[in-house]
């Protein structure tokens with residue numbers, strides 16, 4: 001009588017155990033699947049992942065890491081991590097590893113990695129420590145890297161390029177300064193020569209002629225007339241030379257400053273062509289840096305000469321304004337305009353230097369220059385110069 005219940009009880013127990021075992025198997029199976037999944041994830045992740053134990057022995061080395069280094073996981077697993085670093089930076093890299101091992105969490109740490117072919121790649125690392133269940137004993141360190149070699153190289157290249165560009169632009173500035181100095185010197189030399197040599201010669205020639213005239217017999221009126229004509233021509237030449245010399249070195253600029261000098265210049269152009277010139281100026285101090293005054297004067301002079309020579313304009317607007325620490329100079333005509341591409345494409349030479357020199361003058365003063373021109377649509381020059 002007592003045997004049956006005991007037997008049934010036992011059977012019941014066995015059933016329960018069997019169920020427990022099945023549950024257990026299921027859990028193990030699920031765990032295994034999860035592990036496989038994680039394993040795959042780690043292995044096939046496309047960022048290099050490595051794990052090492054507290055003795056710095058490599059325990060994990062995924063495919064991306066194989067790809068990064070050109071080494072097989074089978075070669076490196078079980079070896080010390082230090083062989084992954086280039087020799088000259090090994091101590092430094094190992095110092096990082098030791099600090100990671102001691103529990104320091106490092107983010108975006110740059111450690112170079114040595115490839116099987118001896119190439120060194122720059123890798124940015126994030127790392128973490130894996131602890132045992134007690135939460136205290138470190139069992140492994142895991143790190144995930146990002147190969148930034150190309151990025152670093154591109155960055156270095158762009159820094160290099162930048163440095164070169166700066167050097168080039170400094171060189172350009174130096175050259176353009178030199179060019180403008182030469183130009184002004186040339187003008188000064190011509191002015192001086194005109195005055196000293198040709199001017200003097202003409203003056204003595206004039207005196208000679210006057211003496212001859214006085215010596216001519218009063219009856220010889222035709223000769224007297226011819227000598228008078230010659231004298232007039234000489235006087236005219238002396239005046240012309242004076243004018244040219246003045247155009248070359250505007251003494252009005254030195255004496256009265258930029259705005260009156262520009263007014264006088266524009267008046268001269270008004271006499272040379274049948275054109276309306278509107279000049280507007282505002283905010284400029286009476287005197288400022290002579291170099292800037294001269295540059296602006298020359299730019300207006302060249303631009304107006306271009307209008308005289310090329311534009312066939314009927315109206316010109318010249319604006320010269322100082323505002324917010326900038327001098328802005330704008331010269332706009334309603335003439336025939338030109339094709340900027342064609343004109344700027346003309347390689348250097350003695351001709352067609354005007355616009356280039358304007359640009360150089362503006363750059364020289366740290367400013368910016370632009371031209372807008374369209375065939376049939378007039379021309380607009382704009383220079384912005386820091387004051």
Ligand SMILES: Nc1ncnc2c1ncn2[C@@H]1O[C@H](COP(=O)(O)OP(=O)(O)O)[C@@H](O)[C@H]1O
Pocket residue numbers: 306307309310311333335336337338343351352353354355356378379
């Ligand atoms: N205001 C303008 N209107 C029409 N064409 C112009 C004007 N300014 C310049 N150009 C054109 O641009 C060219 C280059 O000007 P520039 O460099 O001063 O050289 P250049 O005056 O010696 O020809 C000129 O030959 C002309 O064709």
Ligand SMILES: [Mg+2]
Pocket residue numbers: 302305306352353354355
């Ligand atoms: Mg010109």
